[in-house]
Amino acid sequence: MTLRDTLPAAMIAAACAVATVVLAARAPDGATTRREPAATPAPLLDGLRVGDRIAGWTVTGIDPTRDGGLDVTVARDGMAFALAVVPLGVRPEPPPFAGDTHAIYYGHARPPGTQIPAGALRAITADLLRRLDRAAR
Amino acid sequence: MSAARRRIAAAVHHPRAPWILATVFAAAGVVDVLRDRHLHDEGRLTHLFARMTWEHPLELFFLQKSRPPISALYAPFAAAGPLAFGVAHVVVAAIAIVLLAGIARAFDHRWPNLAALVLAASPLYFASAAAGVSNSDGVAVAILGAWLWFARDRPFLGAVVLGLVPWIRAELAPLPLALLLVCPAAQRRGVIPGLLAFPILYALLGMLVHGDALWWAHYPPSLPEPMADHPLWARQDPRIGAAALSATLLALSPAWLFAIPLPTAPSERGIPRAQWAWLAFAAFEIGVLLAMPRWRAFNFDLSPRYLLGVVPAFALFVSSRTAALAPGPGLRTWIVEHAALLGAAALALHVALGGVDPAALAATAILATAIAIGRAGFGAAAGVAVAALLCAGPWGFADGTGLSTERTSPELQEIRARLDEDPRLHHRPIFTNAPLLSAVLPAEPFGPVHYIVQADQLHEIVTLTNPAWGQRAAVLESLGRGFYGIPAFADTFTPEGIPADAVLVLVDDPRLGLVMPSEAWDPILRVHTASATLRILERRTDPRAAPQSASGATP
Known part of the structure; x- marks a missing residue:
C-alpha cells in the first residue's frame, strides 16, 4: 500500500463529506428535500412528523409558535413555504383557512418572491384541517 | 477468523442469503402495495392487460401492445x-x-450476493416492482434468461426466454443481441434458434389468427410516432438536466459509480464476456434512451424507469469492482478510478450547488471512502461501506424514481379533500381524467367513477388492434368492464350524454381539450372548485341561461 493508493480517494471523500454537511446546513429551512433526523410526531396534527409527505410536498420542519401553535414548513423541488396552525382568535388578522378550533396562515415562501401554488396550498391546508379534526376526536 | 468476519463472509457468499434478501424485498413490496405508495397509471395498465388476457386470451395474446x-x-x-x-x-x-x-456466482464473483443486494436495494427496481409497471418484469425475465444460459448452462432455454424480452420491454431488445455477439462460440450453442423460437412461432401463429402475413408490422407493440398534434409532446422538454441525471443514476443505484469498469490488472480475476456484453448494452441504453425523447420516437420520454434494464449490469460491476479493491492498482487503473471519482464528485457538487438535496455528494463520499480503505488493504470494510450505502438506497435516494404516487399524482389528495368536504358531491357519478382516482376513492360516500378516455389513448387502441377478426371489438368490450374506472369513450362522451347530477373532476392536461372542446362544454358547466391544477365542475341547472363567455370550465 502506498499513499498514492489511498490518499487521493480519502481527500475526495473528505471534501465530499464536508461539502455535504456545509450545503445541507447552509440551505434555508426546508429549501431542499432533505429530511431532518429528529422526527417527533406532532399530536396536534394527528402525529404529523418531519419527513412526511402531503400532496407531494415534504414536511421539513415542525416548530412551536409563540402563540401556542405550530409552524409547519413544507418543501418541494427547491421551493419551500410555511403554514402556521394556531388557535382561533389569537392573531388579529382574518385567517385564510380555519377549522373549528384552529386557523391556518401561510407565507415565508422561499426562494423570496416565489408564488405558492394555489393547488398545493389548498391540498395541504385541507390535509392539516383533517388532521386537526382527527386529533380533536 | 473473527465472528464479525465470518458473518460478513456468510452474507456475501452463502447461497441462502439471496433468498433472505428476496424475502425481505417481497415483504416490503407487499406492504408498499397495500399502502399504495407507488400507485401508478402504467402499473394499473399492466394489471388491466393481464385481466383482459384472462377475459379474451386469443385477442389479447396477439395484441403486441398487451x-x-x-x-x-x-x-x-x-x-x-x-x-x-x-x-x-x-x-x-x-x-x-x-x-x-x-x-454472479456463475461468473465467479468473489462476493456474488453483493450483486443481488444492488438489485434488491435499487430504489427504482423496488419502486417498479411495487408500482406494477412492466419495467421490472422485463429485467426479471432478462435475468431469468441469462441465469438459464450462464448459471444453469441451458443456452437454448435461456435464449428462448431472452427471446420474449422485446415483447415485454422494447428497450431491452438489444440485450440478447449483445450477449449473442459477445459470448464465446462455445457458450452460444443453440442460442440463435432459441432467440428466434418465440418471435417466429408468435409471428406464424399470429399470421393464422390475423390472416395477415405482416400483422406484426401492421399492428406494432406501440405507435411508431406520437399522434399528430399531440399537445403533451409539444409541451415536453426532451432535454435532461444535470440534477435529473444525477437523481436518475442514484435511483438506479446509489453505487452507480462502481459500474464504471477499470482496466483490469493481469493479476486480477477476469470479467466474463457476458458481463461485458451487459455493460455494453447498459452504456448503449443510457445513451439512446436519454436521446430518444429528442426524436419523439416510440413514445419514449425521460421517465427513469426506461433505464431500469441497466441495473443488472450495474449490479454485476459493483460486485466485481468492490471485491477487486486491493492495494497496488496499476497506473491505468488508478487514473481511471480517480478520474471517474472526480467526475462523479463534480456532478454531485454542481447539482448540490444548484439547491438540490446533497445526497449525491454523500453517496460519492461513501464510495470514495470505500476506495480509500479498500486500496489500503481493508477490502472487507470497503465492502461493508458499499453495502451500507446500498441499503440506504430505498430511503435516501428514491426521489429520482419518478414513481412515487405523491410525486406523480399529487392531485389525488387534493381531489379527495375537495370531494370529502362537500356532502353535496357525495353519491353522484364522477367523470374524471385522473386515471388513478377510481383506485383511491372509496365506494362510500362517493358515486361511481367514470374515466374520460383521452383522444391519444383511443387513437392507440384503434391503431394497434385489428378490427377484421373481432380483436378490436373484444378489446373495447373488455375495456368497457373497467379502464381506470368506468370508461367514457370520446365518441359517447358528450354534454348531452352525462347525467344531470354528474360531477366532473378535471386535472390540468393539455389533451383534455381534444375530448372536451370548450365551445361544447363550457355553456353547460359551472365551476364548483378551481385551483392551479384541478377543476371540479357541475352541470348548470339551466344551460341556456349560462353566459356564452363562461370561462375556465374546461382547459
Whole structure:
C-alpha cells in the first residue's frame, strides 16, 4: 500500500463529506428535500412528523409558535413555504383557512418572491384541517 | 477468523442469503402495495392487460401492445384483483434477485450476493416492482434468461426466454443481441434458434389468427410516432438536466459509480464476456434512451424507469469492482478510478450547488471512502461501506424514481379533500381524467367513477388492434368492464350524454381539450372548485341561461 493508493480517494471523500454537511446546513429551512433526523410526531396534527409527505410536498420542519401553535414548513423541488396552525382568535388578522378550533396562515415562501401554488396550498391546508379534526376526536 | 468476519463472509457468499434478501424485498413490496405508495397509471395498465388476457386470451395474446408474455403470466392473478396482481408482481421481481446472485456466482464473483443486494436495494427496481409497471418484469425475465444460459448452462432455454424480452420491454431488445455477439462460440450453442423460437412461432401463429402475413408490422407493440398534434409532446422538454441525471443514476443505484469498469490488472480475476456484453448494452441504453425523447420516437420520454434494464449490469460491476479493491492498482487503473471519482464528485457538487438535496455528494463520499480503505488493504470494510450505502438506497435516494404516487399524482389528495368536504358531491357519478382516482376513492360516500378516455389513448387502441377478426371489438368490450374506472369513450362522451347530477373532476392536461372542446362544454358547466391544477365542475341547472363567455370550465 502506498499513499498514492489511498490518499487521493480519502481527500475526495473528505471534501465530499464536508461539502455535504456545509450545503445541507447552509440551505434555508426546508429549501431542499432533505429530511431532518429528529422526527417527533406532532399530536396536534394527528402525529404529523418531519419527513412526511402531503400532496407531494415534504414536511421539513415542525416548530412551536409563540402563540401556542405550530409552524409547519413544507418543501418541494427547491421551493419551500410555511403554514402556521394556531388557535382561533389569537392573531388579529382574518385567517385564510380555519377549522373549528384552529386557523391556518401561510407565507415565508422561499426562494423570496416565489408564488405558492394555489393547488398545493389548498391540498395541504385541507390535509392539516383533517388532521386537526382527527386529533380533536 | 473473527465472528464479525465470518458473518460478513456468510452474507456475501452463502447461497441462502439471496433468498433472505428476496424475502425481505417481497415483504416490503407487499406492504408498499397495500399502502399504495407507488400507485401508478402504467402499473394499473399492466394489471388491466393481464385481466383482459384472462377475459379474451386469443385477442389479447396477439395484441403486441398487451406485452403478451407477462399478461399471460399475470392473467390469473389479475383476474383475482389488483391486490393479487400487485403481490404476484412483487414476488416475480424478488425471484430475480436470487437468480442474479446465481449469475454472479456463475461468473465467479468473489462476493456474488453483493450483486443481488444492488438489485434488491435499487430504489427504482423496488419502486417498479411495487408500482406494477412492466419495467421490472422485463429485467426479471432478462435475468431469468441469462441465469438459464450462464448459471444453469441451458443456452437454448435461456435464449428462448431472452427471446420474449422485446415483447415485454422494447428497450431491452438489444440485450440478447449483445450477449449473442459477445459470448464465446462455445457458450452460444443453440442460442440463435432459441432467440428466434418465440418471435417466429408468435409471428406464424399470429399470421393464422390475423390472416395477415405482416400483422406484426401492421399492428406494432406501440405507435411508431406520437399522434399528430399531440399537445403533451409539444409541451415536453426532451432535454435532461444535470440534477435529473444525477437523481436518475442514484435511483438506479446509489453505487452507480462502481459500474464504471477499470482496466483490469493481469493479476486480477477476469470479467466474463457476458458481463461485458451487459455493460455494453447498459452504456448503449443510457445513451439512446436519454436521446430518444429528442426524436419523439416510440413514445419514449425521460421517465427513469426506461433505464431500469441497466441495473443488472450495474449490479454485476459493483460486485466485481468492490471485491477487486486491493492495494497496488496499476497506473491505468488508478487514473481511471480517480478520474471517474472526480467526475462523479463534480456532478454531485454542481447539482448540490444548484439547491438540490446533497445526497449525491454523500453517496460519492461513501464510495470514495470505500476506495480509500479498500486500496489500503481493508477490502472487507470497503465492502461493508458499499453495502451500507446500498441499503440506504430505498430511503435516501428514491426521489429520482419518478414513481412515487405523491410525486406523480399529487392531485389525488387534493381531489379527495375537495370531494370529502362537500356532502353535496357525495353519491353522484364522477367523470374524471385522473386515471388513478377510481383506485383511491372509496365506494362510500362517493358515486361511481367514470374515466374520460383521452383522444391519444383511443387513437392507440384503434391503431394497434385489428378490427377484421373481432380483436378490436373484444378489446373495447373488455375495456368497457373497467379502464381506470368506468370508461367514457370520446365518441359517447358528450354534454348531452352525462347525467344531470354528474360531477366532473378535471386535472390540468393539455389533451383534455381534444375530448372536451370548450365551445361544447363550457355553456353547460359551472365551476364548483378551481385551483392551479384541478377543476371540479357541475352541470348548470339551466344551460341556456349560462353566459356564452363562461370561462375556465374546461382547459
